[in-house]
Amino acid sequence: MSDTGTSEQDVASPVPGLATGARHAWRTFSLTWKTSPGLTLLIGALTLFVALLPALALYLSKLVIDGVVTAMGSASPADRDLALLWVTAEAAALAVLLAARRILVFYKTRLHAELGFAVTSIILRKSAALSLAQVEDAAVQQQLLLARQYAASRPYNLVNRLFDGAQQALTLVSVAALLWGFSPWLFVLVVAGGLPLFIGNLRFAGTAYRFYTGRSPQMRERSYLESLVTTEAAARERLHFGFGDELLRRYGDLFKSLHGDDTALHARQAWIAAGLGVLSSAVFLGGKVWIVWVTIGGAISLGQMTMLVGLLKQGQTNVSSLMAAFNGVVEDLLYVANLFAVMELPEEDRTSGATAGPDPADGLRFENVSFSYPGRKRPALDRVSFHLPHGARLGIVGANGSGKTTLVKLVTGLYTPDSGRVMLDGLDLRQWQRAALSRRLGVMFQPFMNYKLSARDNIAAGLALAETDEARIMAAARLGLAEELIGELPAGLDTRLSRHLIDGHDLSGGQWQRLAMARAYLNDEADILILDEPTAAMDPAAEAEFMQRALNGKSVILISHRLSNLRDADQIIVLDKGKLVEAGTHDALMALGGLYARLFDSQADPYREG
Template sequence: MKYPPLATDSNPPSRRFFDVFRYSRRALGLVWSTSRRLALIFAVLTLLAGVFPAAVAWIGQLIVDGVVAAMGQHRETGSADTTWVLLLVAGEAGVVALIAGAQRGIATCQALLRALMGQRINLMILEKALTLKLAHFEDSEFYDKLTRARREASTRPLSLVTRTFGLVQNGISLVSYAVLLVQFSPWTVLILVAGGIPEFLAEAKFSGDKFRLFRWRSPETRMQMYLETVLAREDYAKEVKLFRLGPKLLQRYRAIFEKLFAEDRRLTLRRDSWGFALGLLGTAAFYGAYAWIALSAIRGAISLGQMTMYLLLFRQGQSAVSASLSAISGMYEDNLYLSNLYEYLEQPVPPPQGELRQGPRPGDGVRFEEVSFRYPGSEEPALQLVSLHLRPGESLALVGENGSGKTTLIKLLTRLYRPDSGRILLDGLDLQQWESEALRARIGVIFQDFGRYQFLVGENIGAGDMQHFEDRQRWEQAAEKGMAKEFIDKLPQRYDTQLGKWFKGGRELSGGQWQKIALSRAFMRTRADLLVLDEPTSTMDAAAEATIFEHFRDLSRGKMTILISHRFSTVRMADQIVVIEKGRIVEQGSHEQLMERGGQYAYLFSLQAQGYR
């Protein structure tokens, strides 16, 4: 199967291989900054674990030669001094115990670092998400990057460091083995290293293939995660059961799995088949050296103890070479996956916008001056040359079909997006020059798709102003303004009642109650002089919506308000009505003025009025 090439595939293979290791240093720095003490202990234990195996082999040679000498002494004199041999055995047992302790310590360090690193990486991913623009979250490619980063990269830095330390450990062992083996013949060292290279090349090649496959199928993996959400979340459960979507979605889930599994199976079989075939070369090298050392012992060129030591060194050395080359191959794979993490973390962050906390013309209100905007990747503009002025104390209603640009206008006003041309002013100052906190303190917004947080009632309200997130007095004041106090007082724990069904004891609210919670959230910002309601009462009946908007208007006197609603009985309350069609303002004026013109607003109002007769 052909996979899309990596970004580095225009470079020569050797350059691609070594270039990908640029993340190793960053991973080491990440582990070091997470816990210096654990990292240092890990490094020391790795060093000791690398030296001790050669010491075991050397002591083993002394034991065998000591036993042979003692046997000869016993044949000649009828007795033998075994003190030296027993001391050597005790010494080897001590070294073996130290190796076991070092390995257990390494495993402990890995377990602790794994927990710390997982938390650290997840925090880095989430902190990065807080710095990104809304456009990132409305882009499918961004979600592919986020999926890849979260799936693998949280464990890869520690894996890379573990393999790096393992490589150092095996490198130290190999040097100590080579010092002893070269006494027999330098060629044994060359045979030892060369025997593991073919299998290593296969592993490196298939690691790259596995990574390409991982990147290529991110959308399918994300679809699987989405299907799991739809099949197992309470907010989808009603329709899944009512429309009998379950079997169809489960079939689609299985189909994606079967496709991905078939690709994994092909790659696994190829990888293991080549690994086995090339691994036989290393086995042949070992037994060739085995025969050579055995023949040398038979000819008397080396002692029995030396033969035992050299065979043990060659076997352990072969394992160390294999482990070293496997570690390098694994490091290559880890670096490939770490590229996902850093690709996500290194996405450009928009520079801080503005530092001013007040405008040159206080009381001028909000002005849109020929504002145009097009969503990234879209061919059609969402807004075109929009100009309007909202003065303090005035209310503005936005009217238009779905997709006409009403919510886009609010997103620009709240600086979730930046206009492509034109400008938006608040108190005579361009929004881009306002300091973020000062600007957002001036604006309270409720969107149609407002958040229904699985938090306490009070925290759901407090989310409207993070400076007073846990201020119970503010909760109660905002709930009263948002008409939520009446039903909150009837809940078992009032403002401490858990909402939603995700957690034990949670209570679910009706749609209208949730909307009153959201309305209360907007009133948490007591300093806000611009309040925006973007169809938050769309699921209420006309009478309930009219009551809420009338209450909202009474509480917001002296403030600027923007209303978006499809109910013209509510819209007519506004001082100024703007009709938007395909991103352009086509009509503007009061209800009476627009009715007199007999244009689109009058037609739509009359059409809706007929439905209530």
């Protein structure tokens, strides 16, 4: 399963090449357009409008000052009126610019929300389509974590910076046209003044990405320590054993380590940025001194001087902003590259395949099935074979780690064997359609989920949370021994099962287990029932009732540490370190005197007299 994801070193990738970066930028912009074409077009138009107004306002300021100087030396009302006209036009241009910028911010905020929702939805859909092996892969989890963490910010930031970069570039072109007409060297100064900060920030972008993505495991550890201190699940043992202070110490040490590295990184950036900022300011100051000098010499008018100083400042701001946008784009591309890597993860095909096997009477077969987890030396299952005919009961016995739960995942098609075949009705499970296979199997997994939803939803999950007739839900609850429990809940099936909700209600471990069993029974089309430790949290009376009435009419695979539950099984298989070491009925295995007999005797001894 090593091909399901990438390593953390792969995730912390270097700055992308030009072609790769351009491709990711285009894909992000295309995603934005698909999310909201009208909003994207409107933001583009406003960006163009806002980009051209600053140069116009600066040119009007020149006309205002020159008009005022002319009017002061003239008695003509026309000169005075012209100066007033120019100042009115300048004020109108600045007012329109201010209004347009505020409107642009409003629409960008809307785009941020809509694009964030769209990207998050894509990530969630992709995650839902992955196979169990992919979901359990640490590298894929790392990719999903980074994608979810930056889903609402980085794609939008990239698009926003592309718009900002276009705006700054257009403004810079209009500024350059005015500066070039007076002196090309002033435009050279504008560009030179912005380069130092650009170079420093570009170098920092890749360093910061590698730093923040590289410490994701420490961030997950910090979150886990927080949960141990704050959640009720850990509170009992934490309070009883008294290790809360030690958890706080470890949390503090981890914070100091992360904060220290973070501070050192930003300190380097701050000192470098300060030095480069001084250099940029010196370049700007040199240009301003030269403009004042030639104005004193009479080469240009006071209005021209004001416009040129404003253009120089505006141009330098545009260059700095343009370079900052470019640096931001480079940094954002590193994160969206991970997003696209997640989007390109191969998905499990769940729609195609057979809906029935060629031999409906054959039932379930394991033929020399082996399966290994990545990085494990010993196979979880090693050449296991057995046959479960229709209507038969199969018991599975073994110590923790013997392969029982792995076997369940193989039976349900969640795992694919490394070698051998799992057959249902004479057809390899790899050839079955996922939905058709699910309809054939009712499953209670170990560990099972406690859904912080309603009691109805906890059972309806057995049919993909589809709307289900209440009578059908209650029939499943009856088989799962949850009928009385539901009757005692404040709002019955509609009770929300979480103490964190105002109207919520929590359950005990045994009660949660009954809902999980009801979930397994809800699919009444299933002819194979798989129960992994179904009575682990039950009291003896409930366990006895379950075993008497709940297992009738279906093929059953029952995994239980309580071997007394398996005495009536048609066949019992014993797993030890992934191997099938014994198989037979209860009586046959007891007569064999092997591992099963020793385990059974060890459980029966406390109940024997004398």
